[in-house]
Structure formats: structure tokens, C-alpha cells
Amino acid sequence: MTRFMHIVRRDLYLALRQGMDSAMVVMFFVLAVVLFPFGVGPEANILARIASGVIWVAALLASMLSLERLFQTDFEDGSLELLSLAPMTLEVIVLAKVTTHWLTTGLPLIAAAPLLAVLMNMNIDGFGTLILALAIGTPTLSLLGSVGAALILGSRRGGVLLSLLILPLYIPLLIFGVSAVDSAISGFAVRPQLMIMGGFLVATLPLCPWAASAALRQALE
Amino acid sequence: MARFTGENLTCIRGERCVFTGLDFAIQPGGALKLVGPNGSGKSSLLRLMAGLIPPASGSLAWDDGAVSEDPEEHNGRLHYVGHLDAVKTVLTVAENVRFWAGLRPGADTARSAVVAALGVFGIAHLVDVPGRFLSAGQRRRVNLTRIVSAPAELWLLDEPTTALDAAATAGLEQTMARHRAGGGMVVVSTHTEVGLDGAEVLDLSDFAENVHDEADSMAVGL
Numbered sequence: 001m002t003r004f005m006h007i008v009r010r011d012l013y014l015a016l017r018q019g020m021d022s023a024m025v026v027m028f029f030v031l032a033v034v035l036f037p038f039g040v041g042p043e044a045n046i047l048a049r050i051a052s053g054v055i056w057v058a059a060l061l062a063s064m065l066s067l068e069r070l071f072q073t074d075f076e077d078g079s080l081e082l083l084s085l086a087p088m089t090l091e092v093i094v095l096a097k098v099t100t101h102w103l104t105t106g107l108p109l110i111a112a113a114p115l116l117a118v119l120m121n122m123n124i125d126g127f128g129t130l131i132l133a134l135a136i137g138t139p140t141l142s143l144l145g146s147v148g149a150a151l152i153l154g155s156r157r158g159g160v161l162l163s164l165l166i167l168p169l170y171i172p173l174l175i176f177g178v179s180a181v182d183s184a185i186s187g188f189a190v191r192p193q194l195m196i197m198g199g200f201l202v203a204t205l206p207l208c209p210w211a212a213s214a215a216l217r218q219a220l221e
Numbered sequence: 222m223a224r225f226t227g228e229n230l231t232c233i234r235g236e237r238c239v240f241t242g243l244d245f246a247i248q249p250g251g252a253l254k255l256v257g258p259n260g261s262g263k264s265s266l267l268r269l270m271a272g273l274i275p276p277a278s279g280s281l282a283w284d285d286g287a288v289s290e291d292p293e294e295h296n297g298r299l300h301y302v303g304h305l306d307a308v309k310t311v312l313t314v315a316e317n318v319r320f321w322a323g324l325r326p327g328a329d330t331a332r333s334a335v336v337a338a339l340g341v342f343g344i345a346h347l348v349d350v351p352g353r354f355l356s357a358g359q360r361r362r363v364n365l366t367r368i369v370s371a372p373a374e375l376w377l378l379d380e381p382t383t384a385l386d387a388a389a390t391a392g393l394e395q396t397m398a399r400h401r402a403g404g405g406m407v408v409v410s411t412h413t414e415v416g417l418d419g420a421e422v423l424d425l426s427d428f429a430e431n432v433h434d435e436a437d438s439m440a441v442g443l
Contacts, residue, residue: 003324006323006324010312013312077309078307079307081273081301081303081305082303082321083324084273085271085272085273085299086324086325087293087294087324088293221274
């Protein structure tokens with residue numbers, strides 16, 4: 001556990017020093033959502049109706065932006081090789097990297113979401129559920145993304161490949177995330193959707209680090 | 222005391238057989254020097270010893286216990302120095318060394334210990350310099366400091382003297398001698414002369430597969 005924290009601390013520190021990554025992710029998130037009123041027109045009712053979907057799609061894309069670099073920089077400078085030779089399982093190392101990715105990407109997205117909900121004229125009843133659904137959903141995004149990020153190591157133009165690999169996997173999460181917010185707004189129960197999303201999180205928590213480490217071992221051979 | 226052995230090892234990289242039927246044994250305090258022309262499989266053998274690549278056939282053993290049974294424990298007793306130095310450009314030298322040391326049990330990550338370890342390779346004055354201002358040789362020294370700063374029995378060094386000047390090479394030779402005197406083992410691949418008293422020499426070209434593969438005959442045909 002202390003070594004897990006050791007890696008998380010170092011990666012957070014690197015993210016902080018290298019600076020703009022997580023700021024850029026949030027900026028992208030905000031800009032992507034802000035584009036919609038320009039495209040769809042300023043009709044308040046239409047915006048309110050599509051608000052939850054737009055925010056979720058923008059969040060998916062934003063969280064994918066920084067995924068490419070999840071293992072890439074460590075792979076290029078030889079750190080990944082040495083990390084895999086540390087006396088701990090590779091799965092734990094992947095989990096540490098995913099945790100850092102969530103802290104630098106998912107958390108800022110959750111913080112920015114209410115502001116965007118206001119911009120999109122979303123019904124106030126949906127706010128709490130939106131934040132809750134994002135809080136459950138974004139760690140799953142980071143976990144699923146780690147598998148893609150590990151698979152594209154060593155390939156050129158990995159970013160495009162990554163989105164092709166990962167975006168289809170995000171679809172179930174998107175469906176239930178949006179449906180939870182819509183249910184809250186229409187006054188239905190949101191528990192089932194949130195439970196299913198929680199189920200995704202619980203399933204991906206052990207499976208994705210396992211799959212990602214298998215891909216990393218392949219890349220390091 | 223432990224001994225590290227490999228039996229009948231075969232390594233296949235990209236459908237090409239790099240070496241086959243290779244045996245080695247290292248005793249505590251022993252050293253193995255890998256020599257051979259480019260592409261003869263020195264790096265592959267070191268990566269195989271580190272567990273980064275699985276052998277196509279044959280097995281590695283530590284004290285008669287197969288290495289593949291507990292890779293994590295094997296990781297705990299080895300240090301590997303590859304072609305890349307794994308020095309983060311935005312972290313200072315001390316932060317770089319401390320991170321790698323902190324991943325291992327029994328490492329002293331206090332600042333004084335890090336400075337002392339850096340002193341072994343004559344870069345104690347660079348302790349607070351960010352990695353991006355280091356020269357290739359200095360980066361290599363930082364990487365070598367990493368293996369001094371945390372104890373491990375087996376050192377696997379892939380061309381460790383690349384980019385090092387004479388003074389640093391001498392420092393490395395002394396460090397390896399000290400490590401061996403304490404019962405440690407060293408495996409070094411090298412093209413240059415590295416002082417390793419009483420080291421066994423393993424010429425990788427002796428284990429190359431002795432067949433003319435199709436690629437050669439095709440090249441002649443073209």
C-alpha cells in the first residue's frame with residue numbers, strides 16, 4: 001500500500017510539474033459543451049433536453065484526451081520497464097496510474113460539470129444525480145481507458161487507435177449515466193441506473209488492471 | 222548462499238532464433254561477462270534473466286527454485302540497467318533516485334543517504350538539478366546510483382559504461398567489486414573493457430543457431 005501511494009504521489013507530482021494536462025482536459029470539456037448552444041441554437045428547452053447527454057459525451061471525450069500519455073512517457077524513457085521490475089505486481093502499478101489519471105482528469109471534470117449544467121439550462125433536479133453518476137462513472141472511464149492505453153504502446157498514431165478501441169466500451173456507461181440524470185429530472189427512481197454503474201465499476205476494478213498489465217507485459221517484451 | 226542458474230535457454234525474437242542451448246551458473250560473489258557481436262543476444266539474455274521476456278525453452282533457477290514460479294520475488298533481488306536511463310526530466314536527481322529506491326524494501330531514502338549514493342559516481346553536486354539539464358553520461362550515472370541506493374543481490378547491467386568517462390567507469394568497477402565482495406552477483410554485457418576480476422566470460426556467438434535461414438537464401442536469390 002505504501003508503495004502504491006509512492007507511485008501515486010510521484011505521478012501526481014509529475015502531472016503537477018508538467019503542468020497543463022488536467023487544465024487542458026477541463027478546458028476541452030467546457031469548450032466542447034459550450035459549442036452545442038451555438039450548433040443547436042439558443043432554444044432553452046432543447047438545450048435542457050439534451051443537457052445530460054451532451055455533458056456525458058463531452059466528459060467521455062475529455063477523459064480520453066489524457067489517456068494516451070498514461071503509460072507512453074514512462075514507456076519511452078524506460079521507467080515502465082523498471083516499474084515492471086519493481087518487487088510488486090504490475091496490476092498494482094496499473095491501479096496506481098489509473099488512480100492518478102482519475103485524480104487529474106475525472107475529479108476536475110466532476111467539479112466543472114455543475115457549471116456546464118447551468119450553461120445548458122439543465123433542470124435543477126438533475127444536478128445531484130449528474131454529479132453522483134459522474135463520480136461513479138469517471139473511475140470506470142479511467143479503468144477501461146488503461147487497457148486501451150496499454151494496448152497502443154509502441155504503435156504510431158496511437159491516439160486515434162485508442163479512441164477506436166475505447167469509445168465503444170464507453171457506450172454502456174453513457175447509456176446508464178444519461179438515463180440516471182433523465183430519470184432524476186422526470187422524478188423517477190435513479191437507484192437502478194446508479195447500481196448498474198456501480199456494478200460496472202466493481203467489475204472493471206479488478207479486470208482492467210489485469211488486462212492492462214497483460215498488454216504492458218506484451219509491450220515490454 | 223544462493224546461486225543463479227540458467228539451463229538450456231533458447232531465445233526467439235521476431236521469429237528469429239537469437240541463441241539456443243545456453244547454460245550459465247553464477248555463484249555468490251561471481252560475475253558473468255557477456256560478449257559477442259551486435260545482435261548476438263546479449264541484451265536479450267539480460268532481459269531474459271530479469272524476467273522481462275520469457276525463454277522460448279529452458280529455465281532459470283535461483284537456488285534450485287524456478288524463477289518463473291515467483292517473478293515478484295525475483296524482481297526483489299535484482300537490479301536491471303538497460304539502454305534507457307529512466308530519468309524524469311522534470312524531477313531533480315535526488316527525487317529520481319529516491320523514487321526508485323522507495324519502491325524497494327530496505328532502502329534508505331533519507332537525503333543524506335541519497336547524496337552519499339550519488340557521491341559513489343561523483344555527482345553529489347548535482348543533487349538538486351532537474352533531469353533535463355543532465356548530459357547523457359550524467360543521466361547514466363544517476364541510473365547507476367539507483368542500483369547502489371537499494372540493496373539487491375543480482376545486478377544485470379546492459380552496456381553500463383555507455384556514455385561514461387574513464388573516472389565513472391573506474392567508479393563502476395569499484396562498485397561492482399564491492400558488491401561482489403559482499404556476496405552479490407553481477408552480469409555485464411559489454412563491448413569495451415570493463416574490469417571484472419575473475420569474471421566468467423560467455424560468448425553469445427557460440428550459441429547462435431547454426432542454420433542458414435530462408436531470409437539469407439532469398440537475399441542471395443534477389
